[in-house]
Amino acid sequence: MAPRSRSSSASDPVKEQVAAHWDRRAPTFDEDFGHSIRTPDERAAWDRILDLVLGGRPALDALDAGCGTGFLAFELTARGHRVTGVDFAPAMIAEARRKAQERGATVRFEEGDIEQLPFAAGTFDLVISRHVLWTLPHPEAAIDEWIRLLRPSGRLVVVDSHLDPSASTGAPPPTENARTSQEYAAVGDRLPFLAGRSREQIETLLRAHGLRDVRSDPLQDLVAAQTRRMIEQGRAPTARRRYTVWGDRAPA
Numbered sequence: 001m002a003p004r005s006r007s008s009s010a011s012d013p014v015k016e017q018v019a020a021h022w023d024r025r026a027p028t029f030d031e032d033f034g035h036s037i038r039t040p041d042e043r044a045a046w047d048r049i050l051d052l053v054l055g056g057r058p059a060l061d062a063l064d065a066g067c068g069t070g071f072l073a074f075e076l077t078a079r080g081h082r083v084t085g086v087d088f089a090p091a092m093i094a095e096a097r098r099k100a101q102e103r104g105a106t107v108r109f110e111e112g113d114i115e116q117l118p119f120a121a122g123t124f125d126l127v128i129s130r131h132v133l134w135t136l137p138h139p140e141a142a143i144d145e146w147i148r149l150l151r152p153s154g155r156l157v158v159v160d161s162h163l164d165p166s167a168s169t170g171a172p173p174p175t176e177n178a179r180t181s182q183e184y185a186a187v188g189d190r191l192p193f194l195a196g197r198s199r200e201q202i203e204t205l206l207r208a209h210g211l212r213d214v215r216s217d218p219l220q221d222l223v224a225a226q227t228r229r230m231i232e233q234g235r236a237p238t239a240r241r242r243y244t245v246w247g248d249r250a251p252a
Helices: 013-031 040-054 071-078 090-103 139-148 182-190 199-208 220-232
Strands: 061-065 082-087 108-111 124-130 150-163 212-217 240-248
Touching: 013 090, 013 182, 040 071, 040 150, 040 212, 040 220, 040 240, 061 071, 061 139, 071 082, 071 090, 071 124, 082 090, 090 108, 124 139, 139 150, 139 199, 150 199, 199 212, 199 240, 220 240
Parallel strands: 061 082, 061 124, 082 108, 124 150
Antiparallel strands: 150 240, 212 240
């Protein structure tokens, strides 16, 4: 099957606004809290999480869908996987490529729309996304697209969060909060998952879209590590519940 032609966010005013936000933040994105690993506890948590969701699978062809500046792509490459990262914010891709060159890392970074990707069906063993579904105007279509790209027995992994309705810190929001930004204020009513979805809702969603052996983890070690760092930095702990959910495409 030939690759699909790449669609552009420039043809969709909602995606234009979303891309504009992340383009604006790209130069300082890695400095924002939670976008990098800064402590030994965070490193240990991410090592456990990736070991868990990869399940010991060696040398995978992996897609980082909505890669940003390449956090997951670089983690996967360091573990010996062949990684392609796609994002529709050009400045994010430019920063990811700069980092790859600086690190001497072999990662393919492409600008593209992760709701409609230019790859043939069955291209990847693994598709992974991190805090991406809430940014999309058609999140369920994106899930179908990611599943299309999986080989038989391939795995889809979603790392995400949602607001904990029982928690309230009483603190003002961070100065750079995407959901309250000018760009998202203009299009938020057209982003179905803007507030996030619970771990249980994402499990149900992956099953409904045909994945098997759907499992999840609440990332309690990562939450604890990040909470400790926030307190040490004099910041109010986040009121979001974090998780990862994964499931497999049926074997051939």
